[in-house]
Amino acid sequence: xxxxxxxxxxxxxxLGSGKTTVLNRLLRQPALDGTLAIINEFGAVGLDHLLVExxxxxxxxLDNGCICCxxxxxxxxxxxxxxxxxxxxxxxxxxxxxxETTGLADPVPILHTLIVDPDLSPLFAIxxxxxxxxxxxxxxxxxxxxxxxxxxAVADRVLITKADIADEKETLRLERRLARLAPTADRxxxxxxxxxxxxxxxxxxxxxxxxSADVALWFREAARAADQADAHGHDCDDPQCxxxxxxxxxxxxxxxxxxxxxAGIQSYAFVIDEPVEWAAFAQWLEYLTMLKGADLLRxxxxxxxxxxPARPMVVHAVQSIVHPPARLAxxxxxxxxxxxxFIVRDIPRETVERTLARFASIGAGSISRPARQEELA
Amino acid sequence: xxxxxxxxxxxAKNGRIYTVDGxxxxxxxxxxxxxRIIAIGDxxxxxxxxxxxxxxVDLGGRMAMPGIVDVHTHLMMGxxxxxxxLRFSNLLRRDAILKLVRxxxxxxxxxxxxxxxxxxxDLISTLNTExxxxxxxxxxxxxxxxxxxxxxxxxxxxxxxMKLAGIDKANKDPDQGSFGRDPKTGALxxxxxxxxxxxxxxxxxxxxxxxxEMDRAAMARSIATLNSYGVTxxxxxAAMQPVMAALKGLDDRGQLTAWAAAAMPVTExxxxxxxxxxxxxxxxxxxxxxxxKPDFTKVFLDGVPGARTAAFxxxxxxxxxxxxxxxxxxLATVPELVRWVGRCEELGLSVKIHCAGDAAVTQALDAIDVxxxxxxxxxxxxxxxxxxYIAPGDIKRFAELGxxxxxxxxxxxxxxFLEGHKQTMxxxxxxxxxxxxxxxxxxxxxxxxxxWPVIPNPDPWNGMEGLVTxxxxxxDFAGEALWPEQAxxxxxxxxxxxxNSARVMGWDKTIGSLEIGKSADFIVLDRNVMEIASDExxxxxxxxxxxxxxxxxxxxxxx
Numbered sequence: 063x064x065x066x067x068x069x070x071x072x073x074x075x076x077l078g079s080g081k082t083t084v085l086n087r088l089l090r091q092p093a094l095d096g097t098l099a100i101i102n103e104f105g106a107v108g109l110d111h112l113l114v115e116x117x118x119x120x121x122x123x124l125d126n127g128c129i130c131c132x133x134x135x136x137x138x139x140x141x142x143x144x145x146x147x148x149x150x151x152x153x154x155x156x157x158x159x160x161x162e163t164t165g166l167a168d169p170v171p172i173l174h175t176l177i178v179d180p181d182l183s184p185l186f187a188i189x190x191x192x193x194x195x196x197x198x199x200x201x202x203x204x205x206x207x208x209x210x211x212x213x214x215a216v217a218d219r220v221l222i223t224k225a226d227i228a229d230e231k232e233t234l235r236l237e238r239r240l241a242r243l244a245p246t247a248d249r250x251x252x253x254x255x256x257x258x259x260x261x262x263x264x265x266x267x268x269x270x271x272x273x274s275a276d277v278a279l280w281f282r283e284a285a286r287a288a289d290q291a292d293a294h295g296h297d298c299d300d301p302q303c304x305x306x307x308x309x310x311x312x313x314x315x316x317x318x319x320x321x322x323x324x325a326g327i328q329s330y331a332f333v334i335d336e337p338v339e340w341a342a343f344a345q346w347l348e349y350l351t352m353l354k355g356a357d358l359l360r361x362x363x364x365x366x367x368x369x370x371p372a373r374p375m376v377v378h379a380v381q382s383i384v385h386p387p388a389r390l391a392x393x394x395x396x397x398x399x400x401x402x403x404f405i406v407r408d409i410p411r412e413t414v415e416r417t418l419a420r421f422a423s424i425g426a427g428s429i430s431r432p433a434r435q436e437e438l439a
Numbered sequence: 440x441x442x443x444x445x446x447x448x449x450x451a452k453n454g455r456i457y458t459v460d461g462x463x464x465x466x467x468x469x470x471x472x473x474x475r476i477i478a479i480g481d482x483x484x485x486x487x488x489x490x491x492x493x494x495x496v497d498l499g500g501r502m503a504m505p506g507i508v509d510v511h512t513h514l515m516m517g518x519x520x521x522x523x524x525l526r527f528s529n530l531l532r533r534d535a536i537l538k539l540v541r542x543x544x545x546x547x548x549x550x551x552x553x554x555x556x557x558x559x560x561d562l563i564s565t566l567n568t569e570x571x572x573x574x575x576x577x578x579x580x581x582x583x584x585x586x587x588x589x590x591x592x593x594x595x596x597x598x599x600x601m602k603l604a605g606i607d608k609a610n611k612d613p614d615q616g617s618f619g620r621d622p623k624t625g626a627l628x629x630x631x632x633x634x635x636x637x638x639x640x641x642x643x644x645x646x647x648x649x650x651x652e653m654d655r656a657a658m659a660r661s662i663a664t665l666n667s668y669g670v671t672x673x674x675x676x677a678a679m680q681p682v683m684a685a686l687k688g689l690d691d692r693g694q695l696t697a698w699a700a701a702a703m704p705v706t707e708x709x710x711x712x713x714x715x716x717x718x719x720x721x722x723x724x725x726x727x728x729x730x731x732k733p734d735f736t737k738v739f740l741d742g743v744p745g746a747r748t749a750a751f752x753x754x755x756x757x758x759x760x761x762x763x764x765x766x767x768x769x770l771a772t773v774p775e776l777v778r779w780v781g782r783c784e785e786l787g788l789s790v791k792i793h794c795a796g797d798a799a800v801t802q803a804l805d806a807i808d809v810x811x812x813x814x815x816x817x818x819x820x821x822x823x824x825x826x827x828y829i830a831p832g833d834i835k836r837f838a839e840l841g842x843x844x845x846x847x848x849x850x851x852x853x854x855x856f857l858e859g860h861k862q863t864m865x866x867x868x869x870x871x872x873x874x875x876x877x878x879x880x881x882x883x884x885x886x887x888x889x890x891w892p893v894i895p896n897p898d899p900w901n902g903m904e905g906l907v908t909x910x911x912x913x914x915d916f917a918g919e920a921l922w923p924e925q926a927x928x929x930x931x932x933x934x935x936x937x938x939n940s941a942r943v944m945g946w947d948k949t950i951g952s953l954e955i956g957k958s959a960d961f962i963v964l965d966r967n968v969m970e971i972a973s974d975e976x977x978x979x980x981x982x983x984x985x986x987x988x989x990x991x992x993x994x995x996x997x998x
Contacts (some may be wrong), residue, residue, distance in 0.1 A: 348774055353781040353813040417812050 067187035070159040071262065072172055075194030076203050076210040076295045077165030080223035083255030084194055087163050093259035096157030098144055100137070137161070137172060138179055145185060158263075159186065162377060166209050169193075170216055170381050177383050188385065190218035192262050197228035197251075204243070214243045215359040215405050216325055216380055219250065219262055226253040245329050246362050246403055326408040327359065332415070334400035335370035336428040340375065346422035347377065350414075356384025357409050362396075364403035371398070401432070446490030447472050449959070449988045452482055454498030455967060459505050459937045459952040469503075471959040473641065474987030477586025479953055502967040504933065505953050506960035506984065507899045511791075511824055511847035514699070515676045515682050518657030519649070520892070525555030526930035529589040531567050536586070537578040544580040549816075550650050553579065556587035556597060563588075565594050567630045569621040571972065575629060585639050591710060594631040596639050601616025601629060604642040613638065634707065634869055644712045651684060655694075658685035662697050666992040668898045669962035669981035672698035672941065672950050674822065674888070676791060677737055678711045679704070683726035690728040693995065694873040696991040698958075699946045701726070702735035704790045705779050720786060733944065735822075736783050738792045740769050741799040744828070744869075745859030749796030752830060755863050769799050776806035784817060789945070791822040791845060797830045804836045820943055822885070826871050834874060838882035843943040846875065846935065847888030847901035854907050866983035875906065876925040899936055902977035903968075908934045912977035929969060929976070959988035 075081040085101065088094055097437060113194060137317060147153045151318055163169055169191050176186050193213045196203070200222070203210045220240050225233050233251075250261060351358060358381055365375040374393055378385040419426040452468035458479065470478040470485040478485045485653070487631045520526060525543045527536060558566070567573065575584065583600040587593075601607070608627050612618055612635070619630025628926075631639055643649075649657075650744045663671060676683055678701030689695040704724065705716045714722075723733040743750020747755050750767040757763045771779070777794070777840060783790045792803040803823050811817075826844035837844055849875050850856050857893070860869035878885055887906075890899035904912045904928050909920045927935075943952025950958050963983040968976060984992035 097500050345774070349777055349809050349813060352774070353810060356785075413815070414815060420812055421809065 066154055068178055068185060069263070070160055070161065070186050071189045072161050072169045072191045073194070074163040074167060074169045074191060074213045074217070075206065075221075075223075076196070076213065078199070079165070079196040079203075080221075080252075080255060081162055081165070081193040081194050082389065084192075084221060084223070084252065084257060085160065086159070087255040087257065088259050088262070091259040093263060094160070096155055097160055098156045098158070099160045099162065101162040120177060123135055130434065134422065137175055138182060141182055141186070158189075168209065170212075170383070172188060173380055174383055177281065177385070184253055189263060191216055191217040192221060193217035193247075194221045194223050195236065197222050197225040197233045197236055201206035201232065201239060204239060210387075211243060211327060212359065214247075214409075216242060217244055217247045220244060220247050220250045221243065221262075222249060223255070223298060224253075225251040228403040242329065243327060244360070244405065246360060246405065327405065328407075328411075329403065329405045330411045330414075331401065331403045331432050332418070333430050333432050334366070334402070334418075334424055334428055336425055337371060337432065338365050338400055339423050340365070340367050340369070344387075346418060347379065350417065351382045351384055354406075354409050354413075357407040358404070359407060360384075360405040361402065364390075365402075366398055366400045374398075374400075377402075403434060442485040443473050443520050445477055447477060447488035447493045447583065449494050449496065449985075450485050451498055451503065451961075451985075452485065454503045454963070456498075456953060456961070456980065457502060457504040457933070457969060459934060460954045466953070468787075469953060469959070469961065471985075471988035475957055475991070476953060476955050476957050476959050479692060479955060483913060485752065487931060492588065498963060502850065502964045502969070502981065503961050504964070504968075505937045506952060506962055506986065507669045507936050508672040508698075508884040508886075508944065508946075508951055509665065509670050509889050509891075509899065509936075510822070510845050510940040510943055510956070511676045512661075512665070512673050512891045512897060513893075514653060514661045514673065515657050515659075516686060517658035517892045517897075518662075519653075521659055521664075522660055523554070523649075523653060527555060527557070527584075529557050529559035530858055531558070531863055533562065533571060533574070533885070537574055540584060540586070541578040541580065544578065544582045544584070545768060547582050547654050549581065551582060551599075552643055552646075553582050553584045553908055554587075554648075555585075555588040555589075557788040558586055560588045560590050560593065563593070563619075566845065567619040567621065567628045567865065569624050569628060572598065572627070572629045580601045580647060585643065587636075590631055594636040594639055594967040596629045596631060600639055600642070601627065604638050606635075606638065627783055627934070627992075634702040637712070640710075649681065651681075651688060653687045654685040655692075657680070658682070658689055659694060662670055662695065662711070663690070663992070665897055666984045666986070667981065667994075668900070669964075669992075670697065670698075670897065670899065671986050671991075672944065672946065674702060674735065674791075674944055675700050676888075676890070677683040677704050677708050678733065678735075679711050679715070680719065680722065681713070683723075683733055686731045687728050690730050691906055694896030695728075695730050696986045696989070697708065698730050698944075698950055698960075700735055700946070701731065702732040702737040703733060703788075704739070705783075706736045706739070708737075708739060715960070717782075720788065721743065732944070732946070733987060734788055736779070736788045736790050738771065738779055738790055739773060740776070740792050741767060741796050742792050743795050744863055745856060747863050749828070750794075750798040750802070751797045751828070751864070752801070753868065756865055758863075766798065767796050769802055773802055773806050773809070776803065777809045777977045778808045780806055780821065780940070781814070784814060789819045791824050793824050795825055795827065797828040797833070800826065800829050801833055804833055804842065807840050807842055808836070817841070820945065822886070822923060822943060824888070824940070825890070826878070826885075829874055829878075830869075831877075834877050834883075835881045838884070839883075843884040843886055843939075844878050846873070846906075847886050847900075847944070848894045849867060849905060850894070851875070851902065851905040852911045852921050853919045854906040855969055856912060857921060870922055872921060874922070874925055875927055879927060879931065884939060884942060885935050886943040887936040888940070898977075900979040901977045902969075903932045903936060906935070906974065907930055907973045907976060910974070929973065933968070959985060961985050965994075 070341045073081055073085060148156045161172060164313055174186055176182055176188055200347060361379040363377040364379060367375055376388045416431055418424050447470035448470040454467055456466040456469060458464060458466055466479045468482045468485040469476060469486040478488055479848050499683055525539055531897050547553050560815055579597045583603055585600055586595045614634060616634025617632045618635050619628040621628050626944040681699050686699045703719045704715045726733050741750040748767055752768045755763040780790050794800040794803050800823060807821055820843050822845040823841045824845035825847050889897040901912050909923045909926050938951035941947040950960055953961060962981050965980040965982055980994060982994045984988060
């Protein structure tokens with residue numbers, strides 16, 4: 063094996079939201095040749111028709127060279143075992159890993175394991191988190207299950223399933239809700255689990271060359287989601303939703319900083335209008351993830367570095383995990399200001415603002431909230 | 440209709456009771472029921488609670504006050520040494536020590552350890568020979584023997600002890616330590632330097648040498664010693680599992696006569712062995728009991744100034760090995776400290792950070808500053824121990840960040856410690872030691888601690904006199920005072936040793952002053968400490984100590 067790390071995609075989604083159907087379709091596509099799929103169980107939806115070989119060991123070899131297995135005692139042991147067998151020639155070469163979580167799982171510990179485990183981290187790279195949300199049951203599920211909300215909040219891709227059988231208005235409301243919960247994620251409608259693998263792979267933005275468009279996109283998305291939330295706030299069917307709006311504080315410029323009363327999950331963004339010292343910023347980020355990791359669902363930033371202004375740094379954190387920062391070859395658009403988006407649970411925006419100024423050596427006057435989407439575009 | 444007043448179990452009257460309650464500083468009588476104060480004031484205030492079963496104590500006009508709260512002790516060691524170990528002076532020479540070892544070995548069952556202290560570290564070259572080891576082996580009668588030196592860093596052990604620890608001449612020296620070898624023959628001598636000493640101590644601990652009963656007995660002895668000085672609440676500043684188990688074990692048996700908070704080390708300390716950090720924190724609920732509160736952790740951020748292991752902003756005096764500009768080092772970085780403090784806050788644990796040098800203090804404050812900036816206010820109180828050398832700019836930060844100054848040990852006056860500091864730092868810097876008055880003026884929450892057995896006995900009256908006079912109460916260093924401008928008044932000092940320490944331990948609703956509803960922990964003194972000359976404070980004798988209304992120490996009652 064060479065030093066190239068194996069990309070890992072985590073597929074999550076609440077019970078019955080169609081994960082396995084999506085997985086089933088994905089595995090038939092040539093782009094996923096050589097994929098190791100790790101799933102909870104060969105469940106009701108079943109992959110039996112794809113299986114060419116099964117064994118006592120909970121392994122299944124698919125005809126396109128994919129390996130399926132169920133998670134054993136723990137993911138680490140399973141991955142190490144499979145890599146060893148693959149290297150020994152007992153199993154086909156593993157080109158990619160797709161992990162399907164249980165419906166109630168929090169995907170973050172899986173990411174954490176892959177990044178932190180000293181044996182696994184040199185072998186694997188996180189490609190991204192894809193979540194399935196059922197258009198029929200999605201809203202009530204999100205309203206009543208914290209786990210479902212968190213799955214969405216940490217996702218890079220949101221697949222809205224069963225849109226073909228759902229009420230159209232209901233689907234639109236779900237989309238708005240998702241936009242607020244995960245403004246940095248891409249949303250796609252899928253029917254019968256049909257999704258082009260290319261749209262899911264390479265999602266995480268961990269390859270610098272794939273980042274430019276992505277970064278600009280998610281920042282605009284974040285601002286747009288906030289705008290929409292403002293425009294449609296009255297639409298919200300959750301009684302707490304309107305309540306939260308009454309409490310929107312002090313400042314009329316919170317447009318892009320949509321805050322949601324739902325379980326304290328909120329998103330907000332900052333623009334920083336001065337060059338950033340990387341060392342100080344990295345120190346601040348370390349403190350943030352250390353102290354607030356549990357409530358930091360997502361953080362993405364495009365940083366204008368004082369010592370390398372032509373090449374922005376992309377930072378990306380999920381809870382206490384900071385992905386290795388990557389430098390882009392060039393700015394994705396004309397805006398060369400530092401931009402950072404947060405999806406958090408109960409971390410006041412003021413805390414982020416204040417600590418950025420104190421520990422990242424950024425002048426408080428240079429930190430602002432993004433204005434309207436027009437300005438960002 | 441009013442309810443009939445509850446009948447007191449105990450009424451103490453005719454006293455001069457200093458309450459440390461700002462609303463009523465003095466009272467003459469106190470009534471106790473079920474361990475709590477139900478009335479305090481004059482005799483008329485307690486009279487309605489006087490029933491047929493009430494025990495009445497006449498204080499005879501003596502001063503009483505709340506029990507002392509010691510915010511920094513190492514509880515079990517003192518009791519262990521007193522009960523189970525051979526104790527000898529560091530002035531004894533080799534053959535006199537060997538004679539004591541033989542006597543102890545005769546009384547020790549086969550297979551059990553003989554443990555003793557403390558030989559003078561000036562004996563190292565005498566002991567570090569093959570011949571001395573043979574003599575020790577002969578005196579040991581086959582028992583494994585370990586003898587500690589007076590720095591607590593080194594040991595002298597016999598062949599049986601090395602065998603149990605798996606040490607033979609083929610072993611390489613451990614990191615940061617060495618095995619003594621005869622300079623002539625190269626043979627092992629049983630002298631264990633620094634980290635090597637830990638290998639032996641660990642062997643003893645893992646052998647189960649100290650049974651739970653022995654631990655409880657040692658703990659009971661320590662607490663009894665503290666009670667005799669009027670101490671009724673303590674914080675153990677390095678609480679490993681055996682310490683907490685002994686406290687809980689005594690409390691379950693109704694035999695714990697002090698409130699005990701426990702600070703669990705985040706990493707294994709150099710002088711104690713066993714699990715630490717997260718693994719230890721995870722056990723804490725199993726040790727919680729009515730009087731035992733394992734809600735603290737301990738971080739050792741640096742060493743001590745005399746050994747040039749404390750971290751300072753300015754360099755130590757030049758040293759042949761460390762060079763011209765050594766400042767000492769801290770054992771953790773600011774981000775590492777931030778991680779610990781943040782994690783402890785998540786778990787609801789207050790952190791006590793050992794900071795002997797001013798740079799360590801700065802670093803601890805910086806880390807807490809980071810945590811406060813991200814986490815906002817907290818109900819937890821973190822402690823900086825020992826808060827002794829403090830950069831002028833840091834004084835005000837204690838109060839700003841809500842950090843308590845744990846003033847310990849009792850060396851707020853000229854001592855041999857200070858003499859050592861003068862050698863390593865120069866007189867001018869060494870004597871800018873304990874800026875207590877400045878801390879007070881800045882609004883710092885200051886609490887008193889002994890750091891027993893770092894100082895040989897936990898007598899707080901000695902410490903209190905030193906806080907007031909800045910002179911050595913023993914008469915040593917006569918005519919000298921340490922930075923006398925930093926002296927405090929006795930009323931402040933009493934607060935430091937009662938309500939402030941209680942506050943720092945999160946127990947100020949329960950102890951630290953004599954008020955209705957609080958625990959009836961009070962002490963009776965042989966003189967009025969508020970009125971006597973300040974150089975007489977160390978002479979105060981505690982006549983009686985009451986813990987939850989129960990007499991747990993009585994002077995002259997026989998031990």
